[in-house]
Amino acid sequence: MVHQLPTGAKDLLPLDVAQKRWIESRIQQVFQSWGYQRIITPTVEHLRSLTAGGAVDPKSVIQLHSNSIDILGLRPEFTASIARAYAARLGSHVATCPQRLYYNANVFRRRANSTSEESFQAGVELLGASGLLADGEILLLLAESLDRVELPDWQIILGDARLTGALLDLLPEQYRAKVRQSLAKLDRIAITEMDLPEDVKGYALELVDLRGKPKDVLSRLSTSKWTSGLTGEISYLKSLIDLWESTNQNASDRLILDLSFMQTFDYYTGIVFDVACNNYVVAQGGRYDRLLGVYHPQNVSYPSIGFCINLEDLQQALQKQLPQTLTTSSWLVVAKTPDAMQAAFAHAAKLRQEPQIEAIELELEFRDADVVRDHARSRGIPQIAWVSSDGAIASETTAI
């Protein structure tokens, strides 16, 4: 019988793991250096907690059978779980806000073709904070994390769920849902073909075109005759973009402002963003000011924002920078005869105490010296220690 993995599942072999660790350790160092602390939430939760009051589609959750009446599921993402964990822990006491939390673990999603997928995310949540400094911190922390792993040519697609909502609300109510759908798909043609009054159609087309260099988009936005009531939202976005551009070297090439941009999860209430690199979406996130209220006993909410990095996509986008070989053992310790086994273990243990040494491995059979040498060479082990029963050691450098 052939044991195959379910579609969408995969084994990570040692080289995959080494590459993943390379990425994770760098990203976590950046998170920690900004004051973020690690949180671990359970893999399995009640389905109703994971769906964040309707903001996460239950169809995307892998559901589990249980004996209790509540349906359980595997977490499809972390933001809802962290909101659940902290909703009642934050309070008016100054010491509780803000909370800076990070995570690094696996998530599970059911895809449309009913396959399931396990993937890994490393991300942060900044709970109980709003305003330019909080939004700026998250964008800059994201940029620093991606720079730390030397990701080339990435771009942030920045939207604003609140402003996009307000722009759609300017449409007469009966047209909103249709325009929203076409906007989400960037379907200009559908809008051109819609049966709309001329001025409404003109405005709907203006909305589809609100994508590009931040300066151009903002100037189109502020000169539109429709948006005079939205100066506060527009100037907030402008200040955030100014902050980004003043603190980041390649900033203006790296940011695309897209006011038609909508995230898959529906808990966002402010800025939203994806990071794209070579057709991979390597990170996404945004502000969610009402989500904690879904979990609070009195529905009290705390403004919050965060992002996650999709580690597989980042790994694919990075390939060149990542380690291509595994680290090898520094020594192969060989018991020359069965009565030298104890001395071999003792010598290996002594070598492992040396500070620079990564790993020491033992030869497990009593093979001919030349076979052992071939073995060390093929594994890239640079040194061999031959141990005799009286504890005598003969060291040899492998001819690699």
Ligand SMILES: N[C@@H](Cc1c[nH]c[nH+]1)C(=O)O
């Ligand atoms: N949890 C979101 C990303 C996010 C983190 N914080 C806010 N948003 C996702 O998996 O897409």
